Amino acid sequence: MPEIRVTPLGAGQDVGRSCILVSIGGKNVMLDCGMHMGFSDDRRFPDFSYITRNGRLTDFLDCVIISHFHLDHCGALPYFSEMVGYDGPIYMTQPTQAICPILLEDYRKIAVDKKGEANFFTSQMIKDCMKKVVAVHLHQTVQVDDELEIKAYYAGHVLGAAMFQIKVGSESVVYTGDYNMTPDRHLGAAWIDKCRPNLLITESTYATTIRDSKRCRERDFLKKVHETVERGGKVLIPVFALGRAQELCILLETFWERMDLKAPIYFSTGLTEKANHYYKLFIPWTNQKIRKTFVQRNMFEFKHIKAFDRAFADSPGPMVRSGLRGPARLGPCLQVVFATPGMLHAGQSLQIFRKWAGSERNMVIMPGYCVQGTVGHKILSGQRKLEMEGRQVLEVKMQVEYMSFSAHADAKGIMQLVGQAEPENVLLVHGEAKKMEFLKQKIEQEFRVSCYMPANGETVTLSTSPSIPVGISLGLLKREMAQGLLPDAKKPRLLHGTLIMKDSNFRLVSSEQALKELGLAEHQLRFTCRVHLHDTRKEQETALRVYSHLKSVLKDHCVQHLPDGSVTVESILIQAAAHSEDPSTKVLLVSWTYQDEELGSYLTSLLKKGLPQAS
Amino acid sequence: MESAEDWLVESLRLYQDFHAFDLSGATRVLEWMGDKGILVAGYESLKKNEILHLILPLRLSVKENQGLFPERDFKVRHGGFSDRSVFALKHVPDTRLLVTSGLPGCYLQVWQVAEDTDVIKAVSTIDVHETEGSLWSRVAIFSSAAPGVLHGVRLSSLKVVDLESQKTTYTSGVGDSELLSSLQVLDADTFAFCCTSGRLGLVDTRQKGLQGAQEGACSLVISLAPAVKVAHRKAPGFDGTVQVYDVTSWDGMWGRVDPLFTHRGHIFLDDNGVDTAPLVTTHTWHPDKPRTLLSAASDASLHVWDWVDLRASC
Numbered sequence: 001m002p003e004i005r006v007t008p009l010g011a012g013q014d015v016g017r018s019c020i021l022v023s024i025g026g027k028n029v030m031l032d033c034g035m036h037m038g039f040s041d042d043r044r045f046p047d048f049s050y051i052t053r054n055g056r057l058t059d060f061l062d063c064v065i066i067s068h069f070h071l072d073h074c075g076a077l078p079y080f081s082e083m084v085g086y087d088g089p090i091y092m093t094q095p096t097q098a099i100c101p102i103l104l105e106d107y108r109k110i111a112v113d114k115k116g117e118a119n120f121f122t123s124q125m126i127k128d129c130m131k132k133v134v135a136v137h138l139h140q141t142v143q144v145d146d147e148l149e150i151k152a153y154y155a156g157h158v159l160g161a162a163m164f165q166i167k168v169g170s171e172s173v174v175y176t177g178d179y180n181m182t183p184d185r186h187l188g189a190a191w192i193d194k195c196r197p198n199l200l201i202t203e204s205t206y207a208t209t210i211r212d213s214k215r216c217r218e219r220d221f222l223k224k225v226h227e228t229v230e231r232g233g234k235v236l237i238p239v240f241a242l243g244r245a246q247e248l249c250i251l252l253e254t255f256w257e258r259m260d261l262k263a264p265i266y267f268s269t270g271l272t273e274k275a276n277h278y279y280k281l282f283i284p285w286t287n288q289k290i291r292k293t294f295v296q297r298n299m300f301e302f303k304h305i306k307a308f309d310r311a312f313a314d315s316p317g318p319m320v321r322s323g324l325r326g327p328a329r330l331g332p333c334l335q336v337v338f339a340t341p342g343m344l345h346a347g348q349s350l351q352i353f354r355k356w357a358g359s360e361r362n363m364v365i366m367p368g369y370c371v372q373g374t375v376g377h378k379i380l381s382g383q384r385k386l387e388m389e390g391r392q393v394l395e396v397k398m399q400v401e402y403m404s405f406s407a408h409a410d411a412k413g414i415m416q417l418v419g420q421a422e423p424e425n426v427l428l429v430h431g432e433a434k435k436m437e438f439l440k441q442k443i444e445q446e447f448r449v450s451c452y453m454p455a456n457g458e459t460v461t462l463s464t465s466p467s468i469p470v471g472i473s474l475g476l477l478k479r480e481m482a483q484g485l486l487p488d489a490k491k492p493r494l495l496h497g498t499l500i501m502k503d504s505n506f507r508l509v510s511s512e513q514a515l516k517e518l519g520l521a522e523h524q525l526r527f528t529c530r531v532h533l534h535d536t537r538k539e540q541e542t543a544l545r546v547y548s549h550l551k552s553v554l555k556d557h558c559v560q561h562l563p564d565g566s567v568t569v570e571s572i573l574i575q576a577a578a579h580s581e582d583p584s585t586k587v588l589l590v591s592w593t594y595q596d597e598e599l600g601s602y603l604t605s606l607l608k609k610g611l612p613q614a615s
Numbered sequence: 616m617e618s619a620e621d622w623l624v625e626s627l628r629l630y631q632d633f634h635a636f637d638l639s640g641a642t643r644v645l646e647w648m649g650d651k652g653i654l655v656a657g658y659e660s661l662k663k664n665e666i667l668h669l670i671l672p673l674r675l676s677v678k679e680n681q682g683l684f685p686e687r688d689f690k691v692r693h694g695g696f697s698d699r700s701v702f703a704l705k706h707v708p709d710t711r712l713l714v715t716s717g718l719p720g721c722y723l724q725v726w727q728v729a730e731d732t733d734v735i736k737a738v739s740t741i742d743v744h745e746t747e748g749s750l751w752s753r754v755a756i757f758s759s760a761a762p763g764v765l766h767g768v769r770l771s772s773l774k775v776v777d778l779e780s781q782k783t784t785y786t787s788g789v790g791d792s793e794l795l796s797s798l799q800v801l802d803a804d805t806f807a808f809c810c811t812s813g814r815l816g817l818v819d820t821r822q823k824g825l826q827g828a829q830e831g832a833c834s835l836v837i838s839l840a841p842a843v844k845v846a847h848r849k850a851p852g853f854d855g856t857v858q859v860y861d862v863t864s865w866d867g868m869w870g871r872v873d874p875l876f877t878h879r880g881h882i883f884l885d886d887n888g889v890d891t892a893p894l895v896t897t898h899t900w901h902p903d904k905p906r907t908l909l910s911a912a913s914d915a916s917l918h919v920w921d922w923v924d925l926r927a928s929c
Contacts, residue, residue, distance in 0.1 A: 207691075208691045208692075208733075209690060209691070210636050210637070210669065210689040210690075210917075211636070211687075212635065212636060212672065212688055213634075213635040213637070213884075215619070215623055215635065215884070216687070218623075219623055219627065220633075223627050226627060258620070380683060382683060399682065400682060400683065401682040402685045403685050404685035411639065411691065412639060415639075434731070435731070435732050435733050437732050437733060437734050438691075438695065438732075438733045438734050439733060442694065
C-alpha cells in the first residue's frame with residue numbers, strides 16, 4: 001500500500017521548535033527547522049537523531065522547506081546544515097530568504113556575546129547555509145526533481161510567510177506553517193485552492209484557541225500610547241525592521257488622523273535604510289489596500305509619522321526630515337518613537353530606553369518575543385533593576401507593556417482553511433492526543449476527515465490510494481462499444497485487457513495487441529474432463545441423448561450435434577466413448593479452452609447429474 | 616464598517632479593557648467554573664451543539680502586572696456535544712459536574728468534565744415531569760456535601776433532587792401551575808423564584824408552600840455584582856445592550872432610573888452585515904475584578920469589558 005509518513009521531531013510538546021519530517025512517494029522532505037527559544041541546551045533543537053540514523057542527511061533528504069523567518073521555524077537551520085551536515089536544497093520565499101539571515105545573525109550575536117555560549121553556529125555558517133537556499137514565488141510549481149514538486153501559497157502572518165504543498169505523482173501534503181485567516185492592515189489573509197491534498201498538517205494550538213479580535217488588540221495599543229502621551233509621557237516601541245513597524249505605523253496614522261492628534265510620531269532612520277531594499281520584496285506580499293495606497297510613494301511616508309536621524313538623538317530636539325530625503329532641521333522632542341532593534345539588546349532602541357527608563361510617565365511597548373539575555377527579555381520577566389555596561393545599574397520606572405500583534409489563525413480559522421483545501425486527512429502537531437479527544441471528534445465530524453495528533457518523535461502512517469492515469473487503446477474501446485451497451489456511470493462494467501507499463505507510461509490494450517507488441521505467442525490451454533455415465537447403448541446413441549438433453553436445458557447457448565457424433569456447446573466439445581473395461585458405462589469427454597472455464601465446469605457438473613431416461 | 620471604527624475610538628474613553636471574541640455558536644449561558652474558566656453552550660435546534668469550558672486569557676485572570684501578559688485569547692480546555700439546545704447550564708460547585716436544561720425532551724442532563732482529557736461527557740439524566748413539549752425546566756444548584764438540583768417548569772413541579780441518589784428531597788406541594796422564568800439559590804435552605812407573570816417569591820425548603828410573593832417584581836433579568844452594582848439586561852428579545860445600575864444610589868423608589876453605563880458593543884461590532892442587530896443573550900460578572908463583565912449575544916459574539924465610571928473623573 002502506498003503511504004505517507006509524518007514525524008514531528010523534537011522532545012517535549014511545547015510550541016517553539018517546528019520541524020516535521022514527511023515521507024511521500026519515496027521522497028523525504030523536512031518542513032521547517034526551528035529553535036526553541038526557551039531552552040539553552042540541546043532541548044532547543046529538534047531531534048535530528050531520528051533522521052541521521054538513516055545515513056547521510058544529504059542522501060536521505062530530498063529537500064528542506066522553511067515556511068517563514070520566525071526563529072522557532074528557522075532558528076536551527078544553520079546548525080542543521082553546517083554542524084549536523086546537509087548540502088541539499090533549502091526552499092523558502094524571497095522575503096524569508098532576505099530576512100532570515102539577519103534574524104539568525106542577531107540571535108547568534110546575542111547568544112554568543114550576551115550569554116557567552118560556546119559551540120554556536122558562526123556568521124560564516126549562516127552565510128554558507130543561505131548559499132543552499134532556492135527562493136520560490138507564490139503559486140509557482142517548483143520541480144525539486146522529476147518526481148517531487150512543491151508550491152508556495154500565501155499565508156499572511158508575517159512578510160514572506162507561506163504554506164507549502166508537496167506533491168509526488170497524485171499524492172500530496174499541505175503544510176500550513178503559521179498562517180492567518182483574517183487580513184491585517186499590511187498583510188492579506190491566507191488562501192489556498194481546493195487542492196484536495198491527502199493530508200493537511202497544521203498547529204494544534206490554533207484549534208484550541210478563541211482569539212481576541214484584531215480591533216481590540218489595536219485598541220489596547222492605541223489606548224496605551226494615547227494615555228501616555230496625554231499625561232506628558234513618552235512611548236518607545238522597539239521593532240524589528242519591517243512588517244510589525246509598518247502595521248503599527250499605519251494603525252497610528254489612521255487613528256491620529258481620526259482623533260485629530262498633533263503629537264508627532266517618529267521612527268529611526270535605521271528602519272528606513274533598509275526600506276527601499278524591502279520595498280521591492282514587500283509590495284507583492286501586501287494586501288490590496290496597501291498596494292493601492294503605497295505603490296506610488298515611499299511606504300514610510302506618513303502625514304504624522306516622521307523619520308529622525310540617529311546622530312541627533314541626544315540633542316534637545318532631533319534633526320527631523322520629512323520623508324527620506326527632505327532637508328534636515330531641528331525638530332521638537334521625541335515623544336512616540338519606533339526604533340530598532342526589537343529586543344532592546346543594542347543600538348538606538350536601547351539608547352532611547354536608557355534615557356527614558358527613569359520616568360514612570362513613560363512607557364515601553366514590546367511588540368514581540370525577546371530572546372533570553374536581552375534587555376527586552378529581562379524587563380518582560382519583571383526585572384526592574386538592570387545591570388548595564390560598566391556595572392551601571394539602571395532602575396526601570398517606566399511602564400512596561402508586552403503586546404502580541406502576531407496574527408495567528410484560531411479554531412474558526414482552521415475550519416475555514418480545511419474548508420478551502422478539502423484534505424482527506426488532517427494532522428495536528430504540538431498537541432497531546434490523549435488530551436484532545438473532543439478536538440479530534442469535532443474536526444472529524446465537521447469535515448468527515450480523519451484527524452491525527454502524533455507526539456514528537458511519533459510517526460503517523462497514512463495509507464493512500466493514489467489514482468494512476470492509464471491510457472486505453474482505441475481498438476479496445478471500439479471493441480467494448482461494439483458490444484452494444486452504452487457506458488453507464490452507475491453500472492460499472494468489467495473490461496478485460498492487458499496493462500503495459502513502459503517508461504513512465506501506462507496503457508491498457510487488448511490481450512492480442514499486447515501479445516503482438518511483446519512478440520509473444522499465446523498459449524492454448526485445454527481442459528478435458530471425463531464423466532462416467534451408465535448407459536448400455538452405443539456411443540452414438542449416448543451422444544444423441546446428451547445432445548437432446550443439453551439442447552433442451554441450455555436454451556441460451558448454441559448446442560450442436562456434429563456429423564462425427566460429437567456435441568458442441570459453444571466451443572466446448574463433448575465426445576462419447578465406451579469405457580474400455582465396462583461396456584455398460586460410457587465415458588463422456590468434455591473438453592474446453594481455459595477461456596470457457598465457467599461454462600465448461602457448469603456443463604461437467606450438469607452431466608454428472610446424469611441424463612434423463614430416454615423415451 | 617465605518618461605525619465600528621467610530622465606536623472603537625469612543626471605546627478608548629468608555630472602557631478600560633475591552634476584548635471581543637467570536638464563538639463557533641451563540642450561547643445563552645455563561646457559567647463560571649472556578650475563577651479562571653467559563654462554560655458556554657449552543658442552543659441551535661436540529662444540530663449538534665457544543666458545550667465548551669474556556670480558560671480566561673492570562674491578561675484577564677492575573678491580578679498584578681497585567682501589562683506583562685500579552686495573552687488575550689481564550690483556550691478551549693474541555694468540550695462536549697449536546698444533541699439538544701442548551702438553555703440553562705449550572706456548574707455543581709466543588710465537583711466536575713454540570714447540569715443542563717433544554718429542548719427537545721423535558722429532562723435535565725448531567726455532565727462530567729474529564730480530568731485527563733478534554734472531554735465533557737454526558738453521564739446521567741434527571742427526569743422532569745412535564746407534558747407540554749415546548750417548555751424547558753429552570754435549574755439552580757444547592758451546593759453542599761450532597762449537592763441538590765433545584766428544578767421546575769411550573770410552581771407546582773418545583774423539586775429538589777439529590778444529585779447522587781436521585782431521590783427527591785423537596786417538592787413545592789402547591790397546585791399553582793404558573794410558569795417559572797428563573798430560580799436562584801440564596802443559601803443552604805432558601806431559594807427565590809420568578810414567574811413569567813412577574814410574580815417573585817421566596818421559599819424555605821424546610822417549610823411547606825411558598826412564602827413572600829410579590830406581583831410584577833421581576834420582569835428583568837438581574838445579576839448582582841460582587842460589589843453591589845447591578846448589571847441588568849432586559850429580558851431576551853429586547854435589545855443588544857447591557858446596562859449597569861448602581862443600587863446603592865437608589866432611594867427605594869421604583870421610578871425611572873438612569874443606567875450608570877450602557878454597553879453597546881454587540882450592536883456596533885456586529886460584522887454579520889444582517890439588518891437586525893444582535894440581541895444580548897446572557898451576561899455575568901468577573902468574580903475578582905469589580906467592574907469587569909462578560910456578555911454574549913445572538914451573533915455568537917462574546918465580550919469581556921471593564922467600563923470607566925465617568926462620574927469618578929468629575
